[in-house]
Amino acid sequence: MDPSALSARPVLVLDFGAQYVQLIARRVRERHAFARIVRHDITAERVRELNPLAIILSGGPKSVYEPGAPQCDPGLFHLGVPVLGICYGMQLAVQALGGKVEAPPAREFGRTDCHVLDPAEPLFHDVPRDTVVWMSHGDQILDAGADFLPLAATSTCPIAAAKHRTMPFYGLQFHPEVSHTPYGSLILGNFLDRICANPRSWTMEAFIERAVEQVGRQVGPDQRVVCGLSGGVDSAVCAALLARALGPRVVCVFVDTGLLRGGERADVENVFRSHSEAELRVIDASTQFLKALEGVTDPQEKRLRIGHTFIDVFREEARSIPGAHFLAQGTLYPDVIESGGEPDGPTATIKIHHNVGGLPAELGFELIEPLRDLFKDEVRRLGLELGLPDSLVWRHPFPGPGLAVRCLGEVTAPRLEVLRQADAIFLDELRQAGLERQIAQAFAVLLPVQSVGVMGDARTYENVIAIRAVETEDFMTADWSRLPHEVLARSSTRIINSVKGVNRVVYDVTSKPPGTIEWE
Numbered sequence: 001m002d003p004s005a006l007s008a009r010p011v012l013v014l015d016f017g018a019q020y021v022q023l024i025a026r027r028v029r030e031r032h033a034f035a036r037i038v039r040h041d042i043t044a045e046r047v048r049e050l051n052p053l054a055i056i057l058s059g060g061p062k063s064v065y066e067p068g069a070p071q072c073d074p075g076l077f078h079l080g081v082p083v084l085g086i087c088y089g090m091q092l093a094v095q096a097l098g099g100k101v102e103a104p105p106a107r108e109f110g111r112t113d114c115h116v117l118d119p120a121e122p123l124f125h126d127v128p129r130d131t132v133v134w135m136s137h138g139d140q141i142l143d144a145g146a147d148f149l150p151l152a153a154t155s156t157c158p159i160a161a162a163k164h165r166t167m168p169f170y171g172l173q174f175h176p177e178v179s180h181t182p183y184g185s186l187i188l189g190n191f192l193d194r195i196c197a198n199p200r201s202w203t204m205e206a207f208i209e210r211a212v213e214q215v216g217r218q219v220g221p222d223q224r225v226v227c228g229l230s231g232g233v234d235s236a237v238c239a240a241l242l243a244r245a246l247g248p249r250v251v252c253v254f255v256d257t258g259l260l261r262g263g264e265r266a267d268v269e270n271v272f273r274s275h276s277e278a279e280l281r282v283i284d285a286s287t288q289f290l291k292a293l294e295g296v297t298d299p300q301e302k303r304l305r306i307g308h309t310f311i312d313v314f315r316e317e318a319r320s321i322p323g324a325h326f327l328a329q330g331t332l333y334p335d336v337i338e339s340g341g342e343p344d345g346p347t348a349t350i351k352i353h354h355n356v357g358g359l360p361a362e363l364g365f366e367l368i369e370p371l372r373d374l375f376k377d378e379v380r381r382l383g384l385e386l387g388l389p390d391s392l393v394w395r396h397p398f399p400g401p402g403l404a405v406r407c408l409g410e411v412t413a414p415r416l417e418v419l420r421q422a423d424a425i426f427l428d429e430l431r432q433a434g435l436e437r438q439i440a441q442a443f444a445v446l447l448p449v450q451s452v453g454v455m456g457d458a459r460t461y462e463n464v465i466a467i468r469a470v471e472t473e474d475f476m477t478a479d480w481s482r483l484p485h486e487v488l489a490r491s492s493t494r495i496i497n498s499v500k501g502v503n504r505v506v507y508d509v510t511s512k513p514p515g516t517i518e519w520e
Ligand SMILES: Nc1ncnc2c1ncn2[C@@H]1O[C@H](COP(=O)(O)OP(=O)(O)OP(=O)(O)O)[C@@H](O)[C@H]1O
Pocket: 227, 228, 229, 230, 231, 232, 233, 234, 235, 236, 238, 253, 254, 255, 256, 257, 328, 329, 330, 331, 335, 355, 395, 396, 397, 398, 399, 400, 401
């Protein structure tokens, strides 16, 4: 299925390496326009094919005049599509269109007072003339040339915003996407609504309609869909959408990988049967997964093998489902971006998500991934819209590769058991402290190192468990939770006292970035 077929005309966000490029995409979506992040060197020809509503050029760490600084196809400026350049993006466009960019003596970082020059300018509609913006730049536009009209200024940056006099190009030296620019979201909204005539069609109701129609068209009346169901919110929402489109032609398959948490299998069965009438098959493939992981310690290799084993299991099961040509998965936008290698997507591979980069070349199925364009918070809103219970919609995510990517080093049954016990205790402590909803995801990790301890007057040399709790909405960025010390203390004591083979517990205080949520 064409991944963008379900979506409205996109706002393409060209990624020049900005730390929070996803934030731009999310802000655009909050304004009911469909944002897609693409590589900075996407060709003007490809952009024309994608028929975008607008183009946004992101910020970036380089200086536009440096050799090797990332460029964009200059043809973009002549497509007649409105372009908004943010920081690096503005500097790049102004340089490409005849202006001059340099590093002035004073750099600007953080909150800055900004003066809007013309209150009638649509980009600044309803924005106070004197406002605060968030700056983060060492370079700025020294001379925009005769073709640009300055729109705003700060005390050291005379061209804090500008527009081209004849082409639909707008530039902002400051960052409208961060919450420290109080009117930033409004400015982005003005760009979309007043300059791009945004039809505001990116809503979850409209999404459901389009998705149901698209899936109904794709799957013939005698064909059936195998839907990988994990108990997580993504696959539950995916299954609910498919059930709406196809009724009993959806068969949900839950795979017990042997990499699940304690009690997970029974939980998933209970929850699913209580809210869905679709068929559910539960398959125990734990031996197969453990065998595939034997001797493997490299994180990417683990993910690849897990992705392949999932497909083997789905294929085997599909043999007993007549007309099962399709495999549906609850793949989300972050899974796709982080796996890298998407045709138009940004290039860096962070990790191979088992359900994207981990798939074998010969799948044997046509994939259906109706959530492939959505962020997690959007999937949750979709779930609520589809009538799924709160308890399911707000479940913490659990990755398909499961405990395998939290069992650092080799994955063996005894090591998994140590991890499973420690994880259950930590989650139980969080539940008892009433912290579950405020935390986005929490888990234990078994490290491949041993440390010295003393227990009952005797020396020990045993495993280390790391515990991790993070807060985030979209799982693209995250901060570690400031858990109360008592909760950490109780978790640590209980884990060491009751899990055999563990003598030390540490708490992970790394945000994302620079860390990722999982350790592998
Ligand atoms: N144990 C499993 N059995 C069958 N399919 C699975 C299993 N684990 C993962 N999948 C498939 O892989 C997809 C991606 O997994 P992922 O963990 O990202 O999503 P999820 O489990 O649906 O939601 P969440 O992110 O909330 O855990 C799932 O939507 C599902 O289709």
